Amino acid sequence: GAGVSQSPRYKVAKRGQDVALRCDPISGHVSLFWYQQALGQGPEFLTYFQNEAQLDKSGLPSDRFFAERPEGSVSTLKIQRTQKEDSAVYLCASSWKGLASYEQYFGPGTRLTVT
Amino acid sequence: QKEVEQNSGPLSVPEGAIASLNCTYSDRGSQSFFWYRQYSGKSPELIMSIYSNGDKEDGRFTAQLNKASQYVSLLIRDSQPSDSATYLCAPKGATDSWGKLQFGAGTQVVVTP
Numbered sequence: 001g002a003g004v005s006q007s008p009r010y011k012v013a014k015r016g017q018d019v020a021l022r023c024d025p026i027s028g029h030v031s032l033f034w035y036q037q038a039l040g041q042g043p044e045f046l047t048y049f050q051n052e053a054q055l056d057k058s059g060l061p062s063d064r065f066f067a068e069r070p071e072g073s074v075s076t077l078k079i080q081r082t083q084k085e086d087s088a089v090y091l092c093a094s095s096w097k098g099l100a101s102y103e104q105y106f107g108p109g110t111r112l113t114v115t
Numbered sequence: 116q117k118e119v120e121q122n123s124g125p126l127s128v129p130e131g132a133i134a135s136l137n138c139t140y141s142d143r144g145s146q147s148f149f150w151y152r153q154y155s156g157k158s159p160e161l162i163m164s165i166y167s168n169g170d171k172e173d174g175r176f177t178a179q180l181n182k183a184s185q186y187v188s189l190l191i192r193d194s195q196p197s198d199s200a201t202y203l204c205a206p207k208g209a210t211d212s213w214g215k216l217q218f219g220a221g222t223q224v225v226v227t228p
Contacts, residue, residue, distance in 0.1 A: 031213060042119075042203050042218030043159065050213060091158055095214055102147055102207055102214035106158040 004107035013082045021077045021110045023092030031095040082114045121219035134191040144209025148187045151203040194226045
């Protein structure tokens, strides 16, 4: 079946602009995660949703970052007043959280460049 | 001390040889462990999961887990040029019931023909 999809794949924003990144998880997956990956590093956790509930947002680096998943399917990560340090790849992953025990499947990511 | 430690590499492996990747983690309560492969410019791809001490084999991949030593490894047998990638170790934290993963920085593997 279809995997996790993300859009846009690439985004260039001028410093101070707001951006919205979309994630469409695998159908039926309850859990949805956002990660941020800097060049040469492993992904860093940002936030977690179980259905529409945001259960953990401890990884969001500042209050400029906001995520939602209003109907328990598609999720949007919004970054307000972007800064150069926000430049990274933003990865979305989904998981069924059933017998597979937390196996997460990643989308292709959105590469954000803030100029 | 980082929570998940991996040798950054690059690990150069002749084609056909065994690549051995190591990972240590600090959270003693971790119960679930995952290996992801990431090609340059691509997103991580799940290749192995392991939950019990010992070995788990899947094709040319073998994951080894030793919870007492807080150590997990990945062996790639009969390495192929297509195995050239960065391999990420990701334990699930003991206190995270919903599966938040802690990733290492990854080990870059280069398979030379």
